[in-house]
Amino acid sequence: MERVFRSLEWIMAVLAGIALFIMMVLTFVDVIGRYGFNKSIFGTAEIIEYLMVCVIFAGIAFVTAGDQHIKVEIFEPWIKRKVPNLQRWCVHLFSLFVYAFVTWELIHHALDSFGSGKRTAVLDGPQWLMPGAAALFSVVGVALFVFALLLTRGWPGRLGRLQHFEADPEKSEHLEL
Template sequence: MERIFKIIERVLAVLAGIALFIMMVLTFVDVIGRYGFNKSIFGSSEMIEVLMVVVIFAGVAFVTASDKHIKVDIFAPIIERHAPNLQRWIVHIFSLVIYAGLTYELGRHMLDSLLSGKRTAVLDFPQWVMPGAAVFFSLIGVLLFAAAILATKGRLEKIDHAASGDTHGPEL
C-alpha cells in the first residue's frame, strides 16, 4: 500500500513539474511572439491560469503527503523537549484539518461555478474546471496525507517506547 502512495506522490510531483515547464515555455513563446513578431498566443493567460492551478495544487498535494513542506520552528525545540510526539501529532492533525477544510471550500466553489454555467472570457472554458482541478488534487492530497499519518502511527509508538527505555513496544 505504501508503494502505491509513493507512486501517486511521484505522479503528482511529475505532473506539477510538467505543468510548470509548459507554463514556462508558453510564457517564453508568448513574450517572444508578442514583442518580436507582434503576435501573441491567443488565450495564453487563461492557459497559464489553468496550468498554475495544476502546479499549485498537485505540488501542495505532493509536498503535504510526503511531509516536505517548509517548517518554521519557533516553539518546536521547547515543545519537543517536553512532549515530542504530542507536538508532531498536533501539527499533523491540525494540518490535515486545515487541508480538508480548504478542500471542502474549493468543492463548494466548484459547485457554485458548475451550477452558474459561467465560462471564461477568452477561451470559453467552463469556469468550474479550475476549482474542479484544485478539488481533485486537494482530495488526493488529503487522502495521501491521512494515509501517511496512519502509516507513521506505529513508527511513532516504537520511537516513544525506545526513548522511554521500554523495549517491549506498545501494549495492545
Template structure:
C-alpha cells in the first residue's frame, strides 16, 4: 500500500511541476504577445495556445496536489463533531462522496476526450491548433485526483497532511 501511495505521490508532484512549467510558459507567451503588440507584431496564435493548452494544464494538473496539500477551499462546519465517529468514518465518507463526483466527471471527460481525438478536431484561424490534444489534460488530472481519493478512503489523512508523512507515520 505504501508503494502505491508513493507512486501516486510522485505522479502528483510531477503533474504539479508540469502545471508550474505551464504557468511560467503562459506568462512568457502573454508577455511576448504584449511586447509584440507594442511593436506592431503580435505573437500569432498566442491566445489559442494559452487558452486551449496552457490554462487547461495549469488547472487540471495542479488539481491533485492542491487537494493533497489542503490548498483548496474547505468547509469545516461540523467537522469537530463528525470526527468523533469511530474508524475515521467521516474522512472516508467525504473521500467516497468526492470520488463518486469526480468519477462521473472522469467518465464524461474521458468520453469527450476520446471523441475529440477520434475526430482530430482543430481550431479555426491562421494557425490551426490541434484542439483534441487539449482534451487530454482534464481526464489525466481528474484520474490522478480520483486515485488519491481512493487511497484516502483506504487510509484517511488529516486535512493538508502530505501522504509522504502519513504513509510513514511522520518519519521520512
C-alpha cells in the first residue's frame, strides 16, 4: 500500500512540475514572440489557466499528503508541551475537513459546468475541464492525506526520507522510516 501511496504522490509532484515548466516555457516564448516579432501564441492565457489548475491542485495533493505545508509556529511549542497528540490530530482533522469540503464543492462545480455544456471563450474547449481537473486532483489529494494519516498514525511528514528542521539548527535531524 505504501508503494501505491508513493507512486500517486510522485505522479502528483511530477504533473505539477511539468505543468509549471510548460507554463514557464510558454510564457517565455509568448513574450518573445509578442515583443520581438509582434506575434503572440493564440490562447496562451487560457492554456496557462489550465496549467495553473494542474500546478495548484496537483501541488496541494502531494504537499498535503506529505505534511509539507509552510507553517507558522507561534503557539505550537506551548500547545505541543501541554497536549501534543490532541493538537496534532486537531490540526490534521481540521485540514482534512477543509480539504474534503473544497473537494466536494469542486466536484459540484465540475458537474454543473459539465451539465451546462458551456465552452471556453478563446480555444472553445469544454468549460468543465478546469473544475473537473481540480476536483480529480483534490480527490486524489484527500485520499493520499487520509492514507498518510492512517499509515503513519498522524505523522505524515515522516513518510520516507525527510529533512526535518527545527528553529535551532543544533536540534535538526534527518528522519528515515
